[in-house]
Amino acid sequence: MDTPECEWNLGGSPPDCKNGMYQRIHLPEPRGGKIPTEISLLSSLTSLDLSASLTPLELSALDRRFAPLIGTIPEEISFLTLLSELSLANNSLRGAVPTELSALTKLTKLRLENNLLTALPLEFGKFSHLVEMQVSQNNIVGTVPNELCQLAITGSLERLCVDCYRFECICCSCCRDTLLALFDSRSPDYRMIESAYAYLPVRIAAANPQAFDWWTQPAERQSTYSHDARFGRFALASIYFATGGENWTNTGNHRWLSHESACTWENYECNAVHHTAGLTLAYSNLVGTLPSEGLLYLPNMATVHLxxxxxxxxxxxxxxxxxxxxxxxxxxxxxxxxxxxxxxxxxxxxxxxxxxxxxxxxxxxxxxxxxxxxxxxxxxxxxxxxxxxxxxxxxxxxxxxxxxxxxxxxxxxxxxxxxxxxxxxxxxxxxxxxxxxxxxxxxxxxxxxxxxxxxxxxxxxxxxxxxxxxxxxxxxxxxxxxxxxxxxxxxx
Incomplete structure (x- = not known):
């Protein structure tokens, strides 16, 4: 490409360039795909922001516009040693955060929230200049590494946000509870649902717009189910819509999406004694992809036969x-x-x-x-x-x-x-x-x-x-x- 890189149209904010080379990149509306390993060639970058800037108010348009980044975080980002800000929030990035990112010793801000990440490196304790780190709304469980807590206690780290329901943390300044913990089943009204949207990963509603519409209709909003049951219903509705539930076979009068207890839905069984459930939809003409994010709200499943x-x-x-x-x-x-x-x-x-x-x-x-x-x-x-x-x-x-x-x-x-x-x-x-x-x-x-x-x-x-x-x-x-x-x- 003969055009100078600072004149490339990346679809985001105008680039911040110096001496003909990128220093800052901000793409607020990713169009899907994976982060290319070639990004390591932009060695002059000091700020890289690939976070989706969607809010709950945009949910009605999500099914047409939202295309989060997928795959894993490439370890090649570690070659961008001048980075002071790295933001990859609100995507569908998977797997462990690469240990190699600990080479980014100039980082002051790291935002990875609202992804599908599974592990944090102990080596992140080397970020001696880190001021803000957000890793909530992921699949990371366990205890916040002591090395990170040392940064919060004696170092520069002022803001550390995690999922409190999955993480043990003695030093976190910001604690994200699940949507379940924010919902009071004694007075479930629409205002409460709206107020909790900030804690619902946008990608979940985006990937399952039909289930979301069903879940927020008046009969569901005004139900008295517990919060666990409420979000379990959303997950089951996600499976229904994602796999062509209207064309399922071998399910009889399946009653799915009725406003009765999900335990009455055909092929979904509840065990009140052991607080478990089972889903059996074998040989039933399910067609499509499973809504992976929705599965997070079915933690008590004992059997899944699909x-x-x-x-x-x-x-x-x-x-x-x-x-x-x-x-x-x-x-x-x-x-x-x-x-x-x-x-x-x-x-x-x-x-x-x-x-x-x-x-x-x-x-x-x-x-x-x-x-x-x-x-x-x-x-x-x-x-x-x-x-x-x-x-x-x-x-x-x-x-x-x-x-x-x-x-x-x-x-x-x-x-x-x-x-x-x-x-x-x-x-x-x-x-x-x-x-x-x-x-x-x-x-x-x-x-x-x-x-x-x-x-x-x-x-x-x-x-x-x-x-x-x-x-x-x-x-x-x-x-x-x-x-x-x-x-x-x-x-x-």
């Missing part, structure tokens, strides 16, 4: 927030992209581990690609020799982890790379299906150890791609039936 539909798009990582989940069946759909790391958090040694009661995870017969998440927290020393005694010793070590998973089905996808060694930590695992993928290498020593202790009964692989030294069943693409139960033979 197999054999026409669901597509990426797997929502928000399923990992359902701590009471025992069975998640999403097989025989058209989900694509990689498996979110968060979905394997049920096996994490971290105290904030989610999906701790999960026994069934069915992701088979989709279009998932990439490598299976291999959590670094499961790296351990392997025994030197693959003897049966060594296997037994390894398998019987005391594991301080959540090990409830019994069935893990990942077959008939497009997964590649090695089989993770941490699968060997699932000492209650009975069925592991991996065939009809593009996996490579060998079945890890730790996984074979599950046969020795007697838990693992079935392990299927592509024997022409993966080497196995234990009782694997070989299933090829040409002999596999619908559930991968045919064409088996032992490979010992």
């Amino acid at each position: 197999q054999a539909n026409q669901l597509y798009g990426i797997l929502p990582s928000e399923f990992a927030m359902m701590e009471k989940m025992t069975s998640l069946r999403l097989q025989q759909n058209q989900f694509s992209g990689t498996i979110p790391d968060e979905l394997f958090a049920f096996a994490s040694t971290n105290e904030a581990a989610q999906l701790g009661e999960l026994q069934e995870l069915y992701l088979d017969h989709n279009r998932l690609s990439g490598t299976i998440p291999n959590l670094s927290s499961f790296r351990s020393e392997e025994p030197n020799e693959a003897s049966e005694e060594a296997l037994l010793l390894f398998a019987e070590r005391p594991f301080e982890r959540l090990i409830s998973i019994k069935e893990l089905r990942l077959d008939n996808n497009q997964l590649s790379g090695p089989i993770p060694t941490f699968f060997g930590k699932f000492v209650n695992l009975e069925i592991l299906t991996l065939h009809n993928n593009s996996l490579s290498g060998h079945v890890p020593f730790e996984v074979c150890g599950l046969f020795v202790i007697g838990s693992l009964k079935k392990l299927t692989i592509d024997c022409d791609l993966v080497q196995c030294d234990c009782q694997c069943e070989c299933i090829s693409a040409y002999s596999s039936a619908g559930d991968g139960a045919s064409g088996n033979f032992s490979n010992t």
Whole structure:
């Protein structure tokens, strides 16, 4: 491009340039897509603002205009070492905040609120000039790092905003509660809903405008349901509209969107004793993408069975927030992209581990690609020799982890790379299906150890791609039936 960069039309505020190079960029209305890694070439930037500047008053137009940034925050932003202000708020950015951003030592303002981020680096304590940091309305849980609190107590940090319902923080100056906590079910009126909009992630209403319209109609506004139930209804309505609820089959007189209790809606079951719920809409002609943000308001789900539909798009990582989940069946759909790391958090040694009661995870017969998440927290020393005694010793070590998973089905996808060694930590695992993928290498020593202790009964692989030294069943693409139960033979 021959035009000087300061004359480029970026669609936002006029650029602030010096000596023909950008110093400040502000794009208040992102048009979607990912943040390009090439942004690192704008080395003269001192301020980068890619936050969406939408307010609740613009909700009626959101479905036409709003296109948040997606993907992860590129670590290449760390090359913009002159940055003093970085704002990426009000988007749909996912994953952990890159540790590399700690290289931005001149930062005075960092705004990441209202995204789908999952972790903050401890290294952010190096921001000795930081004055304001906002990370509320994300999926980050746990405790604010001590390093950040030191900045707030003895350093320059004056404003630190987090989600108080997910974070423990002894030094925060700004605490965002959930919308649930701001809603008084004894007097639910429209003014109260409006006053709480500042705490409702704009992207949720934007992604589900029909559900939002239903949720704010008079009969719903004037209901006496608890705040948890109220927002659970919004989440269920989001699923209904996002997947063509008017065309669902096998649901009978489904009663969905009636103003009666959601527990009366067909295929949605409530357990008052255990305060859990279940959603079973298998073989029901659900077509579309799951409203991932809406799933945040269904934390008490114990079972979600949505197999054999026409669901597509990426797997929502928000399923990992359902701590009471025992069975998640999403097989025989058209989900694509990689498996979110968060979905394997049920096996994490971290105290904030989610999906701790999960026994069934069915992701088979989709279009998932990439490598299976291999959590670094499961790296351990392997025994030197693959003897049966060594296997037994390894398998019987005391594991301080959540090990409830019994069935893990990942077959008939497009997964590649090695089989993770941490699968060997699932000492209650009975069925592991991996065939009809593009996996490579060998079945890890730790996984074979599950046969020795007697838990693992079935392990299927592509024997022409993966080497196995234990009782694997070989299933090829040409002999596999619908559930991968045919064409088996032992490979010992």
